[in-house]
Amino acid sequence: MNIDVRVDTKGMACPMPIVKGKKALDGMQQGQILELLSTDKGALNDFQAWVKKSPNEWISHEESNGVHRFLIRKG
């Protein structure tokens, strides 16, 4: 999968991962893919809930060594 925009929020606490993610999505074209990295465990549920309520599409989430990687398609 082609990543169009990468946002690294490792080490940042809520609400910054979502604030940064939203900012990036706002500047993207429809259909482009955002990769967001976060070490905030709480960000997972919040991110899912937020994407669900937005026109964007949730693609995947994976975790390795405490780093969460979210892929979202701009809607």
Added chain:
Amino acid sequence: MNNENVKTADNADMNHQAVPMSAQEIARAVIDRKSLFILDVRNADAYADWKIEGTQINSINVPYFELLEGVESVLPLLPDNSPVLVVCAKEGSSKFVAEQLVDAGRDDVHYLEGGMKAWSEHLEPVKVGDLKDGGELYQFVRLGKGCLSYMVLSDGEAAVVDTLRMTEVFEKFAKEKGARIKHTLDTHLHADHISGGRKLAEESGADYWLPPKDADEVVFSYNPLEDGQTLTVGNTEIAIQPVYSPGHTIGSTSLVVDDQYLLSGDILFVASIGRPDLAGKAGDWAGDLRSTLYETYRSLSEELTVLPAHFGQLSELGEDGRVSAKLGDLYANNPGLNMEEETTFRQAVTTNLPSQPNAYQEIRRTNMGLIQPDDEEQREMEIGPNRCAIHDK
């Protein structure tokens, strides 16, 4: 009923910034029944699972990620003449939203210092009473989870019962009282929270006591807490007498302190009774629970003050936040002690039980020493209410 506000800005300057509010201030507000309006900005699932409650506390849930564009939508939902406390999991998002509310012109805005994590871990010490030979008994109320610990103090020595994970609170309190912690005791192997008993004993050179029948699988050494022993605290020999009282777990052991107090663990609560199913043996343990409540406890003095290890509802909090009741009053009023038919009782304690406490199996394994989660993981495991009584929701 006291309806005065928790905290109003002391001067005009304070109105123009979001002011932190500590978990302790909120605990006092809950206990003193002061009014407070909470804007909880966690996600909907987290809010539905667990939130700050009080008889004069109103709350609404609007996740912070719905307020990234601005807080105008939420302003009309906030009461005009009450302080507003913004709450999130760890603080960051609540401060973010609180500052936006201030920017939008809202006065008297606060955020919870340390978030729900701090609320979950806050312990409020409340004096239960004096002991006959000059000692004291304190209850530590964990409002965020409904857990209760106890400290028996006498003559420069202390015993801590059902110690919670935040051991530093007990160490500090004992130090302030000039007491050395001599014993830590668990009335049973807990399933809803991580015991701090063993850690506190290690840190303070105390003996750790646990009922042996709950300790089959534990991988550490402990002193067996058994019926018929007497533990003493202080030179005046405040007696702690264990009474074997199975039912919530097979080892559950109650403690009679100073012939005045019955520390009932998770067997008997003020408004309910313990559930027998958290180790997967409801059917086997229902009979034990029945005989403990309807025979063993019946043989004790009705004048004993019952001090449980949990409360399930805020209505169980008495004056100063204390949770206690006379054993005789509970025989008159507690629904769990008033089921004459054994079949009715068995059905009540084995069917339609509330969902289990969060991560209860991992918590039991942690308390056995089988797994060693880090602090962050322990915190996560303890999220949510204790749900140890059959009438909990």
